[in-house]
Amino acid sequence: MFTLAAAAALGSATAAGGAGGEADDKAPTELALVKLEPMAVPIVDGDHVQGELRVHLYLSAKDPASAGEMGPQMPRLRAATFATMMDFARLYASPFQAVNSDQLAKKLTAALRKENPAIHEVLITAVAAKPV
Structure with missing residues (x-):
């Protein structure tokens, strides 16, 4: 589970570029985070609700201007986040085992980049699968 400090450190490390001083073309030049409200979706197995998948996340934008433009979007x-989480919960989540937050972050990043290419990555700060 990431903490906000870990997410900030990850963003700072990404923004710093490679060891040779060359910046990655896809990496943001400045840390620009947009917080999404916490979300929860049911974990369904067949016709039975087994639990709930809860996620707190931030969107890392490619630059501060892009982050500022995300409000209306x-x-x-x-x-898109809700739909991706529903699909993930149906296929991969269980209230009886740890959630693969890396896999969820990759799926969310791919889905949200389709909606807004200025999103660099999704940073998960908390994730839990709880039984009902």
């Missing part, structure tokens, strides 16, 4: 970004 929030309904679309939240809808």
Whole structure:
């Protein structure tokens, strides 16, 4: 599970570039995080709700200007996040085992980049699968 400090450190390390001083073309030049409200989706097995997948996350934008422009796009970004989480919960989540947060972050990043290419990556700060 990431903490906000770990997410900030990850973003700072990404922004610093490679060891040779060359910046990655896809890496943000400055840390620009946009917080999404916490989300929860049911974990369903067949016709039975087994639990709930809860996630707290931030979007790392490619630059501060892009982060500032995400406000009006929030309904679309939240809808894409919800749909991706529902799919992940159906296929990979269980209230009886740890959630693969790396796999979830990759799936969320791919889905949200389709909605807004200025999103560099999704940073998960907390994730839990709880039984009902």
